[in-house]
Structures are given as C-alpha cells and as structure tokens.
Amino acid sequence: MQVLIPSSLRSYTKAMHVEASGATLGELLADLDRRYPGLRFRMVDEQDQLRPHMRVFIDGQAIHSLAHGLRPGDGVNIVQALSGG
Amino acid sequence: MARTANPPRAVPSAARRASAGRPLLLMVATRKGAWLFHGDTKRKTWQVDGPHFLGHIVSHLRLDPRDGRTLLAAAKTGHLGPTVFRSTNLGKAWKEAAQPPAFAKAPEGSKGRTVDHTFWLTPGHASEKGSWYAGTSPQGLFRSDDGGDRWTPLASINDDPQFIEWMGSPQDGTPDGPKLHSIIVDPRDPKHLYFAMSSGGVHESVDGGQSWTALVKGLQVVGGFDPNTLTFHDPHVVRMCPSNPDRLYQQNHCGIYRLDRPGDTWQRVGTKMPKRVGDVGFPIVVHPRDADVAWVFPMDGTDVWPRTCPQGIPAAYGTRNGGKTWQRLDGGLPESQAWWTVKRQAMTGDVQDPVGLYFGTTSGELWVSRDEGARWSCIAQHLPEIYAVEVAELA
Numbered sequence: 248m249q250v251l252i253p254s255s256l257r258s259y260t261k262a263m264h265v266e267a268s269g270a271t272l273g274e275l276l277a278d279l280d281r282r283y284p285g286l287r288f289r290m291v292d293e294q295d296q297l298r299p300h301m302r303v304f305i306d307g308q309a310i311h312s313l314a315h316g317l318r319p320g321d322g323v324n325i326v327q328a329l330s331g332g
Numbered sequence: 333m334a335r336t337a338n339p340p341r342a343v344p345s346a347a348r349r350a351s352a353g354r355p356l357l358l359m360v361a362t363r364k365g366a367w368l369f370h371g372d373t374k375r376k377t378w379q380v381d382g383p384h385f386l387g388h389i390v391s392h393l394r395l396d397p398r399d400g401r402t403l404l405a406a407a408k409t410g411h412l413g414p415t416v417f418r419s420t421n422l423g424k425a426w427k428e429a430a431q432p433p434a435f436a437k438a439p440e441g442s443k444g445r446t447v448d449h450t451f452w453l454t455p456g457h458a459s460e461k462g463s464w465y466a467g468t469s470p471q472g473l474f475r476s477d478d479g480g481d482r483w484t485p486l487a488s489i490n491d492d493p494q495f496i497e498w499m500g501s502p503q504d505g506t507p508d509g510p511k512l513h514s515i516i517v518d519p520r521d522p523k524h525l526y527f528a529m530s531s532g533g534v535h536e537s538v539d540g541g542q543s544w545t546a547l548v549k550g551l552q553v554v555g556g557f558d559p560n561t562l563t564f565h566d567p568h569v570v571r572m573c574p575s576n577p578d579r580l581y582q583q584n585h586c587g588i589y590r591l592d593r594p595g596d597t598w599q600r601v602g603t604k605m606p607k608r609v610g611d612v613g614f615p616i617v618v619h620p621r622d623a624d625v626a627w628v629f630p631m632d633g634t635d636v637w638p639r640t641c642p643q644g645i646p647a648a649y650g651t652r653n654g655g656k657t658w659q660r661l662d663g664g665l666p667e668s669q670a671w672w673t674v675k676r677q678a679m680t681g682d683v684q685d686p687v688g689l690y691f692g693t694t695s696g697e698l699w700v701s702r703d704e705g706a707r708w709s710c711i712a713q714h715l716p717e718i719y720a721v722e723v724a725e726l727a
Contacts, residue, residue: 255412285428289412292446293434300411327411 248317250279251324256290259283267323272303273313275323290325302326353684354725357422359403360692361390361677364716366405368423370726375688375702378711384423392677394453395422395724396479398461404480406450406466414449416466418480422726431482433466433474435490445470445490452677453480454515457522467512471499471529473541486541495544498532498562506530513676514570518577526570526580533565534582550598552586568614569676576623581655583616583628583676590655601655605630609642609649615679619687624654627661627681627705629674629691640671648679648689648705661705672697677720692718 250267252260260283267282269275273295280287290301295313297303303310304324305317317323356371358378367382384390388407396402401422408414416429438444447468456463456475466474466483472490474483489495489512499510511530518524523540526547533548546562553564566585573579578593588602588611602611612633619625627650632638641647647662672695679691689701696715701708 255409284430285415288432288434289415292413293436294438294444294446296446298411298413329411 248275248319248321248323250275251322251326253325253327255327256286256325259286259289269317271313271317272305272310272315272323275317276313300328302328354727356682356688357395357724357726358690358698359393359395359720359722359724360698360712360715360718361393361405361720362692362696362716362718363389366390366393366407367712367715369698369711375682375684375700378700380712381423384426385417389449390719391449391451392453392720392722394455394722396455396464397724398455398458400724400727402479404453404464406453408449414447414468416450416453416480416483420479429476429481429483433468433472433483433485435472436485436487445472447472448509450474451511452513452515454517457517458519460522463522465515465517465525465527467515467527469509469511471495471510471512471532473512473515473527475541488537488542488544495532499529500531500563504531504563514567516570516572516580518572519574520577526572528567528570528582530568530585531563531566533562534567534570547591547596548598549596550591550600551582551584551589552600554586569616571616571618571626573618573623575619575621579623579654581616581618581626583613585612585633587611588613588616588628588655599655601651602628602658604656605649605658606660609647610634613674614676615674615691617679617681617689620681620683621685622652625650625652625704626655627651627679627689628658629679631673638671639673641673644669644671646670646672648691648701648708650705661701662708663706664708665699671695675719677722678718680721680723682723683725688723690721690723692721694718 267278276287353373358369360367365383365386370379390407392406403419405417415432417426419426435445450466451469452467454465462479464476464480473486476483514528516526525537528534535544537544553559557564568583570582580591582589587600589598590601591598605611609630613630617627632642646665649658672693674691682688686704694717698712699708
C-alpha cells in the first residue's frame with residue numbers, strides 16, 4: 248500500500264510517497280524500516296508506542312495502536328504535529 | 333557506603349605533556365544543529381563548517397581521540413526520536429547508528445522507559461578501540477563496542493530498582509529532562525568508571541560497570557532535604573584531572589567540590605567564591621597538566637534560579653590552588669546586560685600551553701581565551717542556543 252511520508256522523515260525515503268506492506272500498522276512500520284533502516288525508531292519508541300507528535304491516519308482515521316489491522320488498498324498517511332520554536 | 337581503594341597507578345605520559353601546537357577542532361552542539369570550527373595552531377583564526385543536522389537538537393558532539401577522525405553526534409529533533417550520527421571523516425559524511433541507545437522492552441503489561449535523547453558521549457579507554465559510553469535523558473547508561481553503531485544498555489543501572497528509585501520522576505529532573513552525564517573512564521584502568529545523574533548522585537564502578545558504589549559523602553543537597561537520599565543529589569558535572577586521575581572536581585547544584593581519592597568525602601571548595609557571585613553554575617573545566625587548576629562559570633542560583641550570569645555581568649573564575657582561592661577572569665567579556673549562561677557541557681579547555689579555554693552561551697556566542705581565561709574574545713555570534721563545546725587537536 249502507499250504511505251505518505253512527512254518531510255521530516257524523507258531523509259530516509261527520499262520520496263514523499265513510498266510502498267510498504269503489512270497486515271497491521273506494526274508490520275507496515277517494520278517493513279518500512281527494512282526498506283529504510285532507522286526510520287521506525289524515529290517514529291516509535293522502544294516500548295512500541297508512537298512517539299509524541301507522530302500521527303498516523305489510515306483512510307482519514309487517526310490510529311494510535313500498532314496492532315491496528317490494515318487492508319490491501321488502505322491509504323496510510325504519516326504526519327507530524329509540528330509545534331514549538 | 334562501600335569504598336574502593338585505588339592503588340597508585342601510572343598516569344599516561346600524554347597527560348603530562350603540553351601540546352606542541354596542532355590545528356584544533358571545536359565541536360559545537362546546539363539546539364538547532366552542530367557546527368565545527370577549525371582553528372590554526374595559534375588559535376587565532378577559525379574556519380566554520382556547518383550547520384550539520386540543521387533543525388536537530390544536538391546535545392553532544394565528540395571526536396574519538398583514538399583515531400582522530402571519528403565523530404559521534406547525539407541528536408534528535410523536537411518531534412522525531414533520538415539517534416546517534418557517526419562520521420569517520422571529520423564530518424564530511426554522516427551515517428546514522430544502526431541501533432541507537434534504547435531501554436529494554438518492558439514485559440507485557442508494565443510501563444517501560446523510553447530514551448528521550450542521548451545527552452552525553454564519552455569515548456572508551458585508549459586500550460578499547462571502538463568503545464564508547466552514552467548517557468541519556470531520562471537517566472540511562474549505554475555502551476557501544478563498534479564505534480557507536482550499536483548501543484547496549486547497562487542493566488546494572490537502567491534496570492536496577494534501586495537506581496530507578498534514585499533517578500526519581502521526570503519532575504525531579506532538570507527542565508530539559510533528568511540526565512545521566514559525566515561518564516568518566518580512568519585512563520589507568522578501563523574498568524574504573526564514574527558517572528553522575530541530575531538527579532541521582534555520583535557513582536563509581538571498579539569492575540567495568542557490573543556493580544556500582546555511590547559517592548556522595550560531603551555533598552550538600554537543597555535545604556530541608558535528606559542528603560542520605562540520593563534522589564536529592566544534583567551533580568551538574570564531574571571532571572577528572574588528566575594529570576592526577578585520583579582528583580575529581582564537581583560543579584554541583586549546591587556548590588563547587590573537590591574529591592581526592594582514595595578519600596570518599598567531597599570537600600566544598602567554592603566557599604571562597606565572592607558572596608555576590610556564589611558557587612552555583614553548570615560547567616567546570618580542569619587543567620590538563622596541573623590538578624590544582626580549574627575553571628568555572630558561575631550563574632545566578634538565587635531566588636527563582638534565573639540561571640543567568642550573576643547581575644548580568646559574565647565572568648569565569650579560576651583557581652590555581654585546588655579551590656582554596658578563586659580569581660575573576662572577565663577580560664574582554666561584556667561589562668553589563670549580558671543575561672546568558674553557560675551549560676554544563678558548553679565549556680572546555682585544550683592541551684596547549686598556555687591552556688586555551690572555550691565556552692558557548694545560551695545566546696549562541698562562542699568565546700575563546702588563549703591565556704587560561706585572562707582575556708576572552710568572541711569568535712562566533714548568532715548561533716542557536718549552545719549545549720556543548722568540545723575541543724580536540726587534529727593530527
């Protein structure tokens with residue numbers, strides 16, 4: 248499925264949209280990390296929680312759990328809630 | 333608390349010699365990136381190289397003294413997780429660590445800790461090429477044996493219930509988060525280590541980090557609190573004297589201290605600082621060849637703790653007798669209305685003769701003294717808030 252990558256993570260992907268697969272959000276992020284090593288840890292901490300300010304939308308719905316199931320064709324948007332100076 | 337006797341050991345000869353004057357590299361870590369300043373042998377001209385990692389919060393940038401070309405940078409952004417960048421060619425190219433410092437995954441159902449940022453980097457012992465230590469916020473100690481590519485947590489600290497109790501909660505820590513810092517490797521013995529925690533005290537290991545002994549006797553804590561509770565101890569930075577590794581200096585939340593091993597009781601040596609200045613601050617720098625000489629940069633620790641230069645008039649202070657007396661060193665510094673301060677990693681010294689001193693300010697200025705603090709000159713302005721300044725000689 249297609250994944251929208253925020254500008255802050257494009258140093259890894261070199262692209263705004265990339266392909267990745269997985270039956271859950273966690274699997275999708277693991278696949279992204281295989282393709283772009285280091286990306287996952289910038290998004291997800293060592294306790295498998297999405298880091299603060301890191302948001303994932305699947306077909307427009309905000310998802311917070313890595314266990315969330317994905318279907319083929321889902322559109323995944325990774326967004327950063329930028330704030331502060 | 334147990335004590336460890338340190339038998340007399342030889343100090344590496346390099347620590348006793350003045351440098352012949354080689355080109356210098358100043359490594360400046362800031363809230364918005366890192367800069368390298370290349371200095372000539374006279375320390376008179378500086379070529380700027382940067383920014384590196386623009387927009388990243390860089391807490392520390394260190395050169396590996398064992399190869400003279402590997403740089404490690406502890407970085408994160410305001411919104412991305414922490415990482416370590418590595419360069420093996422003095423910053424020409426950088427590569428991210430394959431496994432940055434991270435705590436162990438907690439068992440299902442329990443809340444584990446997460447590294448917010450790596451705060452401190454220390455190259456390992458000269459005999460252990462490729463070894464590094466890292467201190468994090470919240471407090472954690474990590475080691476790498478492959479030049480900083482993969483980091484392993486030290487369970488004797490990070491997962492120890494007693495240490496976790498001493499670390500306190502994030503509310504007990506500094507405004508930027510509680511930190512493990514001042515990781516020191518004894519040049520005579522790779523298994524002899526020290527580190528400090530803000531908060532959580534000073535700790536020593538003689539077995540390479542398998543077991544630890546607290547080293548807080550003689551240190552004061554904020555009035556009304558029990559100094560026997562390590563959570564209340566806030567060492568800002570600890571330095572070992574290269575010329576005498578049995579002597580440690582410490583700038584603490586509650587004053588300036590010295591410890592001469594094998595003694596285990598810190599002696600407050602900041603009491604002779606002028607009363608209007610006090611002996612609170614963040615950094616302390618030790619002389620490379622004379623263990624009686626050290627420098628501090630006091631800050632205002634009164635009232636609500638403004639953490640600015642006292643009265644808005646910056647000055648370093650130096651001692652040449654182990655802290656018995658202190659001299660004000662403010663030649664060339666602003667004479668009024670300077671409301672910045674110098675953070676704990678943001679002051680350092682080189683190994684030349686006379687020693688060059690360097691500090692970076694919270695207002696983004698980089699200052700240099702070529703004469704051990706007597707006279708200062710500003711070599712850079714308008715940088716982001718400076719978190720750390722390190723200096724090294726290049727081959």
